[in-house]
Amino acid sequence: MKPYQAILIRDCGEPMVPIPSDRVALVQPHPYQVLGAPYGDQSPYCLRSGVLAALLQAQARLQQRQPGWKIQVFDAFRPLAVQQFMVDRTYGEQVQARGWRAEALTTVQREAVMAEVIQFWAVPSDDPATPPPHSTGAALDVTLVDASGAAVNMGSPIDEVSPRSHPDHFAASSVAIEQRFHAHRTLLNQVMAAAGFCRHPNEWWHFSLGDQLWAWQRQQETGRQDFLAHYGRASVDLWVQ
Template identity: 80%
Template structure:
């Protein structure tokens, strides 16, 4: 169990609503759907209504800082079945990257790989008290695009299982290109924090608002135990078509 999973959830019941494609850049086809992730009739481009309202505020703040720039949505709502599929997919990728065979893994090797995977992927828990952040509709993976529509270089791709994914990986570098990567990541964080989001400690691209991770981070920042999670695992009846 991760520390944030001990935070109590008092779900406010807000619906899942679609992210407007005329306000944000959405990836089509969606990368996980391309891999075969089992979304069924659900879309990855949904958020709780209050989270979407905050995202729109973040977009307005970005436009003030960088006219013409935009927030690109890589991923948002993730059904539990998709979370499980992607954890298994990433596990297999990391096994293959080591030159190992899944069927020949020792217990120690399996534990080593999974320990690396769960730094970046939440365990697909069925327990309603410990939902993966994306399954709440309160977490999303984002990056920035320029006024010309080019994706801003952050120094590593979204979902890379690597130390380069850590938000401050390039912070101490003296190399100009790596200084630029850090500046871009800092801008993204500033934009999202302006609307109340908090960034995942291990992922420059992952932000949330109102889930357990967000509440845990706010407790760490303020020392106050009053922050609770407003969003638990999103159920089918919250879905707004």
Template identity: 80%
Template sequence: MKPYQAIPICDRGEPLVPIPRDRFALVQPHPYQALGAPYGNQSPYSLRAGVLAALAEAQDQLQQQRPGWRIQIFDAFRPLAVQRFMVEHTFAEQAQARGWLAEALTPAQRSEVMAEVAQFWAIPSDDPATPPPHSTGAALDITLLTATGDVVNMGSPIDEVSMRSHPSHFAASPTPAEQTFHAHRTLLNQVMVSAGFRRHPNEWWHFSLGDQLWAWLRRQETGSDKFLAHYGRASVDLWVQ
């Protein structure tokens, strides 16, 4: 159990709404759908209504600083089945990277691989009190596009399981290129925080607003226990086509 999963949830009941394609850049094809992740008829490019409104505010802030730049959405809502699929997929990838077969691991090897995966992926839970952040519709993975539509170099790709994914990995680097990566990550974080979001401690690309991780981070910042999660696991009846 992760520390943020102890935060109480008082769900506001806001609907899941589509992220408008004419306002935000969406990665196409969606990377997890391309792997065969089981979305059914649910779109990964959906967020709670209040979260989407805040995302629009963040993009407005971005464009004040970098005219023509846009936020690109890599991933947003994940049904539990997708979260489980992606954890298993990442686990197999990390085992293979060590030269191991996922189906033939010793208990010690399995624990080693899962500990690494769990730094970046929330283990799926059917308990409504401990939903994975992306399954609430309040978390999303993003990067930036320039005015010419080029993806901004952040120094590592989204979902990379390595130390390079940590937001401040390049902060102390003396290399000009790596300082530029850090500046890009800082810009992304600044515009998202300005709209109320908070960034995952281990992932430069992951932001949330109103889920348990967000509430836990706000408690850490302020020392106050008044912050609760506004969004629990999104159910089918919240879906707006």
């Protein structure tokens, strides 16, 4: 259990709404759908209405800083089945990257791989008290595109399981291109934070507002213990028809 999962949830009941592709950029086709992730009839490009409003505020701030640039949403909502699909896939990739065979792993090896995976992926939970952040409609993975629509180089791809994914990995670098990577990550964080989002401690691309992780981070930042999660797992009846 991660520390933030102890945060109490009092879901405010906000609806899930689609992210407008004319206001922010969306990765098309969706990366996990291409892999065969089981979304069914639920769109990955949906958020709670209050979270979407904050995202559009962040986009407006980005326009003030870098005219023509857009926030690009890589991923937002994930059903639990998709979360499990991606955890299993990432686990398999990490086993393969080590040159191991899944069926021959020792207990120590399995635990070592999973420890690395869960730095970046929340283990799916059916318990309504501990939903994965992306299953709440309050978390999203984002990057930047410039005025021509080209991806801004952030120094590592989204979902990379490596130290390069940590937000401040390039902060102390004296290499010019790596300084640029850090500047891009800082810009993204600044516009998102100004709209109320908190960035994941291990991932430059993951931001949330109102979920358990967000509330836990706000507690750590302020020393106040009265931050609660506004959003729990998004149920089917929250979708705007």
